[in-house]
Amino acid sequence: MKRLLLLTPALLMGLSLFAGTITVKNVTELHQADKNAKPGDVIILANGEWKDAMLRLGSKGTKEKPITFIAQTPGQVLITGHSNLKIGGQYLIIKGLQFLNGFAGTNAVIEFRLNKDQLANNCRVTECSINEFNNVKRMNENYWISFYGKNNRLDHSYFRNKKNMGVLIAVILDDERSRENHHSIDNNLFDGRPPLASNSGEIIRVGVSQHCQFNSFTNITDNYFKECDGETEIVSIKSGGNIVKNNLFRECQGGVVLRHGDNNTVENNIFLGNYKDGTGGVRVINKGQWVVNNFFFACRGVDFRSPLSVMNGIPNSPAHRYVQVTDAVIANNTFYNCSAASFCEGSDAERTLPPDNVYFANNIFYNTKDTNIYRVSDNMSGFAFSSNTASSAIAQALPAGFVKAAIQAASNNIAPLPAQISKKSAAVPDSIQKVALNRLGHKLPAAVGFGNKGTLQSVYQNAVTASGPVWLRASAKGRWTGMQVPVAECSSAEEVYAAIGRKEPIIIKLTGKEYMLDRPFTIQSHVTFDGNKATIRFSTPAIPAVFMVNGGGHLLLYNLMAEGSNVKAKSFICSDTSGPSNHYNIEMRASGVQGFDRMRGCESIFFSHKSTVADSVIFAGNSFSDNNADIIVMAEEKDDKGYYNAEKILIGQNQLKNINGVLLNVYRGGNDESTMGPKLIFENNTIEACKTPGSQPLISLTGVQQTKVISNTFKNANPQGVVLGYKDIVRARHLLEGNSFKDSGKVAENGFVENRDKAN
Known part of the structure; x- marks a missing residue:
């Protein structure tokens, strides 16, 4: 696709001399200007807040004279509230809008069609921003960008923190009007997407399984993907003939997945894992895929998230x-x-079908950290290995087509780059070089390994200096950065309510002996409660919880000795009951909890409600004693679609004694394999005289992806039942080591548990 010219102020001034120029101040004026617009016209949107704005553009420019809709000052036209933009014209340019402090509902924020009959063609959205423009509830799904039509372009735009369900950018191939579309997604900055705790957390998806046999010919080039951790598929290709080239992926827990469709190309990309857990590269499925001249630095994902994953197929598999x-x-x-x-x-x-006719040549595996450079799960006779080079220190015995050698790596300001090796290169078959000339525009390099320092520098510098809008620089503006935090001394519940009403971080010192609540202490910012190790009684009617943590909230309970004999709240702590898009955090440290009783209404100490997600749940150094209640429950996600309630869970150095209830119940159901979580560490805890009132295990782990149960002591723990039960449908990694069981029940293992206690 031939790209449209980037409008500069000088060019814009020049255009205004030869075309109609009008400034509009509201949606009504904008729509009237769009209706009257002629090729070459420039419509300027006045600076300010455009709230609850449903923007609809359907005018028709020409290739030589596009119609331009531009912010008066790029970045200062703020689209807020319940708003979205639909484009259904031809040769339109939309520039400089910022979507902020709002949501789009079930619509895409920006959609390249007005309706099912009027699609956009040859249109461009440039230098725009969508920043945390999330639906209020996490499970309310939508896209931020949806492509229809042909020859459309999204470039130099900024996207940050999509938290609700749904792909960020979706290329739709519903019918012939949108297939073989030659769209361009280039020079954009994707500044983070937190783990979604479910499927549909991709940044870009091209096609869907139902349309995977069609070509899209979408170009994804020169973009910067930064800490995009939504799910295992950061870029999901589900169609044919697409190009993913010259992109920088920095510390993304996932990669480029050639999930469906044939003849896709992944070339000249930089994957900087920087030793971050779960960072991936490229996963290969289907026919005719090319992965050439990419650099993978310290990518530490495994299985589906491996730096390179070449999958088995299904005999007579349907295309989807x-x-x-x-x-x-x-x-x-x-x-x-x-x-x-x-x-x-x-x-x-x-x-059961291993890969076949895979030309695997001239790759470099430099490694000073691991003993193996690959692992294989089936017959790999379908790989044709040729002139691949691995570090001489690798212990793994390698097949023909690999050599071990001393590889030199040159330092630079990006990442150490092993030098190409020209003397050990393979003679690439003429048949492949012929395809390369047609497909890549050049032959495959003669040397072994990725490009050179110049290639690395150019891709990196373009990403960090030229991606995103000129007017916007990614910053931490608006985030809490550890500034001086005010301290409030509160002796009553009313004083606590007043203190937590602010949205800024605060430390609350509890100086009273009893707090009588009529509603939860609702946490909406970073709030620390310091109990000074004194015993504090909480009294409540039948409310959801003593502490309720909203989306965006971070609750830390410290030195709090909570006595709950007069608590009728359903839980001591709970997450927001509304299922918000924003994540939250819970910490309880050096505290004590006693006297909570389900017979009086308190069923659990911490309860995570359905559709809420915590980045972290931490209980460390606490004492739980004489409670007739469950302790930690994260098991309300029963849709069995891979949803779960917390990304990281740490339960460490706690004393749990005389508990009549479940100690920990974490549930992630279904067979979805797109997420990494939950991750659980349960270590150095002492469990004594604890039991469940029914047949449940004391600790139930269902579908939890990664667990370490280490150095715990169990005494008289559920002696007639199950202490620890694992249930998994998809592959998981569980470690059980250094635990002591005395007069306690059994461990119900499965094939994913590495039980080093049994081995010893």
């Missing part, structure tokens, strides 16, 4: 499942201190 990998080219890539590549990934009773 797992088509066998065939006719792939994986060449001239460099892997620096990456976790092992995965060949024949996903091999199981259904996915």
Whole structure:
């Protein structure tokens, strides 16, 4: 696709001399200007807040004279409230809008169509921003950008922190009007997406499984993906003929997934994992995929998130499942201190077809950290290995087509880059070079490994200096950065209510002996409660909780000795009951909890409500004693779609004694494999004289993806039942080590548990 010219102020002034120029101040004036617009016209949107604005543009420019809609000052036209933009014209340019402090509901924030009959063609959205423009409730799904039509472009725009369900950018291929579209998504900055705790957390998805046999020909180039952790698929390709090129992926827990469709190309991308857990690269499925000349630095994902994952397929697979990998080219890539590549990934009773006719040549595996550079789960005779080079220190025995050698890595300001090796290169078959000339525009390089320092510098510098709008620089503005935090001494519940009414961080010192609540203490910012180790009685009617943490809230209870014999609240602590898009955090440290009783109405100490997500749940150094209640419950997500309530859970150095209830129940149901969480560490706890009132295990872990249960002491714990029960449908990683069980029940293991206690 031939890109539209980037409008500069000088060019805009020049256009205004030869075309109609009008300034509009509201939606009505904008729509009237759009209706009357002629090719070459410039419509200027006045600075200020455009609240609850449903913007609809359907005018028609020409290639030589597009119609331009531009902010009076780029970045100072604020689209807020319940707002969205729909574009259904031809040769339109929309520039400089900022979507902030609002939501779009079920619509996309920006949609390249007015309605099902009027799609956008040859239109461009440039230098715009969508910043945390999330639906209020997490489960209310929508896109931020939806592409329809053909030859549309999204460039130099900024996207930050999509938290509700739904892909950020979706390229739709519903019918012939939107197929073989040649869209361009380029030079954008994707500044973070937190783990969604479910599927549909992609940044870009091109096609869907139902349309995977059609070509899209979408170009995804020169973008900067920064800490995009929504799910395992950061860029999800579900159609054919797409190009992912010259992008920088920085510390993203996922990668580029060639999920459906054939003949896609991943070239010249930089994956900077920087040793972050779960950082991936490229996953290969289907026919004719090319992964060439990419640099993977310290990407530490495993399994589906491996730096390189080449999957098994299903015999006679329908197009929307797992088509066998065939006719792939994986060449001239460099892997620096990456976790092992995965060949024949996903091999199981259904996915039984290993990759075939995979040309795997001239790749470098530099590694001083691991013993293996790849792992294989099935027959890899379908790989044609040629002139790949690995560090001589690698202990793994490598097949023909690999050599071990001393590899030199040159330092630079981005990442150490192993030098290309020209003397060990393979003679690339003429048949492949012929395809390369047509497909890449050049032959595959003769040397082994990724490009050179110049290639690395150019891709990196373009990403960090030229992605996103000129008028916007990513910053931490508006985030709490550890400034001086005010302290409030509160001796009554009314004083606490007043103190937590502010949205800024605060430390509350509880100086009273009893707090009588008529509603929860609702936490909406970073709030610390310091109990000074004194015993404090809480009294409540039948309300949801003593402490309720809203989306965006961070609750820390410290040195709080809570006595709950007069608590009728359903929980001591709970998450927001409304299912907000914003995540929250819970910490309880060096505190004590006693006397809470389900017979008086308090069923749990901490309860996570459905559709809420915590970045972290931490209980460390606490004492729980004489409670007739469950302790930690995160098990209300029963839709079995891979949803869960907390990304990271740490339960450490706690004393739990005389508990009649479940100690920990974490549930993640279904067979979705797109997320990393929950991650649980349960270590150095002492559990004594605890039991469940029914047949439940004391600790139930269902579908939890990664767990470490280490160095805990169990005494008289559920002696007639199950102390610890694991249930998993999809692959998980569980470690059980250094635990002591005396007069206690059994551990119900499965095949994903590594029980080092049993081994010893």
